[in-house]
Amino acid sequence: MTAMTRVTIPATAPDQGDGRKVVSALCFSVMTLAILQAAVVPVVPTMARQLAVGPTAVGWVVTANLLAAAVVTPVLSRLADQRGCRPVLIGMLIAVVIGSVLCVLSPSLPLLIIGRVMQGAGFALFPIGVAVVRAVLDERRVTRAIGLMSGIMAAGGGLGIVAAGVLVVDGGDYRRVFWMLLVLSLVALIVVWWAIPDTRRRDTHGRRFDAAGTVLIAVALCALLLAIAEGSRWGTWVILPLGIGSCGCFCWWYRYEKRCADPLIPPRALIDRAVTPVHIAAVLVGAAMYVQFLGIAQFVQIDAGLGGYGFGYTVLEASLMFLLPGSVVGVVTATLSGRLISRFRADLVLASMCGVGLVGFTLLGFTHDQPWQIVVAAGVINVFVSGAYTALPSLLIEAVPAGDTAVVNGVNAIARVVGSSLASAVVASLLAVMTLEGSDVPSESAFTLSFVLGGAAAAGAGVCGLLAHTRAEG
Known part of the structure; x- marks a missing residue:
């Protein structure tokens, strides 16, 4: 088993007070992620009524977010390992804020779906947060920090569902939910900017981004999740090729990554x-x-x-x-x-x-x-x-x-x-x-x-x- 090692960070590691600041910021951020994921699901029927679209079309508000999360999470996680967690977290939250603005302002379903795609970037918050706490905390405090982050994320899902029910009760505008998500995302961006230190590693300078591996894994994951999510509606003749194509892409991707000097996912x-x-x-x-x-x-x-x-x-x-x-x-x-x-x-x-x-x-x-x-x-x-x-x-x-x-x-x-x-x-x-x-x-x-x-x-x-x-x- 590989022993736990700490990432090379700036000259002085955070003291216990700084560690609490980092963990607090990450807990708020993962709570925001959980609310963002959960709060939208109960209001999908409300969106369909208020946008005058069918249940199949409005379902893409959830599906598009899921696909975006599947594609960007490994990419952003690898960038965080190679380029440092702080800039990736900040860029990710900026994308979530922009996506939330689009969802608030969207007069139609297509713009709303684009906003949900951008919000999908937030799914990488938790894995990158784990890398941050491993970089700045000692071994004993890492497991406790992960436990707290996991608990806050679990609570965030429940809070998101309840908040959505309160905000759209009696036919309220579904955009109220996205206003809430916009405010939370802005606060998360501010606290991450303030609290998260630079964790860039010195041994990754000059590494190239694995574009081919990114494309292959993105196609494989999208085909797999589409086959699962839309299987009941699209039927066997569409789902079977998606499933076979997904398996083929995964195999191609794995063979390529084994030969790649700087693979996206080792x-x-x-x-x-x-x-x-x-x-x-x-x-x-x-x-x-x-x-x-x-x-x-x-x-x-x-x-x-x-x-x-x-x-x-x-x-x-x-x-x-x-x-x-x-x-x-x-x-x-x-x-x-x-x-x-x-x-x-x-x-x-x-x-x-x-x-x-x-x-x-x-x-x-x-x-x-x-x-x-x-x-x-x-x-x-x-x-x-x-x-x-x-x-x-x-x-x-x-x-x-x-x-x-x-x-x-x-x-x-x-x-x-x-x-x-x-x-x-x-x-x-x-x-x-x-x-x-x-x-x-x-x-x-x-x-x-x-x-x-x-x-x-x-x-x-x-x-x-x-x-x-x-x-x-x-």
């Missing part, structure tokens, strides 16, 4: 005995998280008079009662997980958290007759998600050199996106196919099966975490 950051299981675990954790999010949000909105289950809550009520408490639990869990990782191995913490997730999904799948039961199960699952999101970067830090910190965490972040996209497609398909006789209302068994799959994903992630440590020792 093959060891993707395919390595100690790294690959962590990326697979990220796919599974991302999938489990979305199973919980989508399943609970839709389950509690079903009218019991129609389906024989559910509670008939609104989107805002569902967010406040079931999702927000779990986000609060997630903050506490992530902070404690950082301390646990400092004392025990990261793989053991990940496996333990995945065991907790299995318990939570079991509760959710088979005891959901009362609202309090779902609140408890959601809290247990958020313990798992937040703890796992803290352990994954720690496992990667143990496995790669300091110069690959941002890019390997960027790859891991994209793995979580792939998992979330897969879960979204699977849950949507189950709820569409397994319906009550004579109606389009999902059956209770569709939700139960979804939650069982979430538990299986959690268990699989734990096994992958342990396998990563075993292989690293071997």
